[in-house]
Amino acid sequence: MGIKSRLQKRKEKRSYEELNRLQDLLFESGVLTTEVKKEQAMNISSVAACVNLISDTIASLPVYLYKEENGRVTKVEGDPRVALLNDDTGDTLDSFQWKKALIEDYLLNGAGYSYINRERNAIKSLHYVDYKNVSVQMNTDPIFKDYDISVNGQTYRDFEFLKITKNTHDGVTGKGIIAEHNRILSVAYNTLVFQDFLIKTGGNKRGFLKSKTKLSKLAIDELKASWSNLHNNNTETEKLVFLNDGVEFQESNATAVEMQLNETNQANSLEILKLFLVPPNILNGTANEEQQNNWRKVCIAPKLATLQTAFNKDLLLPSQKGSFYWAFDTDELYTTDIEKRFRAHEIGIKNGFLQIDEVRYKEDYEPLDLPFLKFGLQDVLYNPKTKEIYTPNTDKTAKMGEDNKTLEGGDNDANRDPGKPGTT
Helix, strand or coil: CCHHHHHHHHHHHHHHHHHHHHHHHHHHHCCCCCCCCHHHHCCCHHHHHHHHHHHHHHHCCCEEEEEEECCEEEECCCCHHHHHHHCECCCCCEHHHHHHHHHHHHHHHCEEEEEEEEECCEEEEEEEECHHHEEEEECCCCCCCCEEEEECCEEEEHHHEEEEECCCCCCCCCCCHHHHCHHHHHHHHHHHHHHHHHHHCCCCCCEEEEECCCCCHHHHHHHHHHHHHHCCCCCCCCCCCCCCCCEEEEECCCCHHHHHHHHHHHHHHHHHHHHCCCCHHHHCCCCCHHHHHHHHHHHHHHHHHHHHHHHHHHCCCCCCECCEEEEECCCCCCHHHHHHHHHHHHHHHHCCCCCHHHHHHHCCCCCCCCCCECCCCCCCEEECCCCEEEECCCCEEEECCCCCHHHHCCCCHHHCCCCCCCCC
């Protein structure tokens, strides 16, 4: 190894040692932290991007109330709870902001809470309550669990709050990304703060000055003083450097420490994206339709199911549970999948193993009372409930298992003489 290489290695070693000593001092002074909170986590760009993408996507979807009765599904119109969830919550937050805030707390802290303002059996308004203002008092019975919720010293019963939880064991508290993966978040946050500190204490681009002519000692001294002021963190010092004719600045390459910090930032970002189940191509907009739909199934769909389950548990009356349910309208979310799903329904109807009303039931549409199985013009229509067979081409109706002149008479294709005209 040459002298130049050894000198470079020693320089890099000293740089690492200086940075390590600086990091120790910053930890001792509280500038860097070993435990990240929600506000600090949202300062990490990859965390903020994932949280905003997921919460915005879910908050933009409308949710409706449906009733299932005797195999029929109908959308409930005019229920005031639908307006609360899709328009005005009755709180200072509108429905979009309300759902977005709940999802943010759910992702980062593991639980989102909303107070249900009831007047007898009617829900008048929904009020988001910040996670940090909620305290849960659980009973000690590990089987028959019960709890109360406290907000600012006021105690509420469990049914007075809407609750969505992540990685929960009691149904009211959970573990979010911050609690589960605080180490990687603290590394990302501290790297961000450390880089910010370095910039504030002299983070101008490194480089050197080149002169085409020999400078006098006075000119060199003035240039040194100006250059020193430029890298001084004193805000009152003038930050301009005037270079004489023939003197130019040439930027030096990034040091090994700077390159390591940049690589660490990129690696941390990729790891954080994995925690939220958000691929890089989703964030940068390069994902194709199939990749987008796969991401929505893996990342968005489970969270929608969590919300729907919470709505069914806390926003329905006891008498409504079992026949009423809440569901998000995901037609716009799964545009490509809708085409594939409808094409599959079409195949099922054409081949006779699905009825139109069965398909409408799967899609949460009201039935049309069309109980027929469609076989095609060359076939017949069979009603499995009445056991009637209808032949559209001949406009004849027969009943399965009964003697019928239509089936046994001369108009029946099966009784025609193949040798006579008009037979097949």
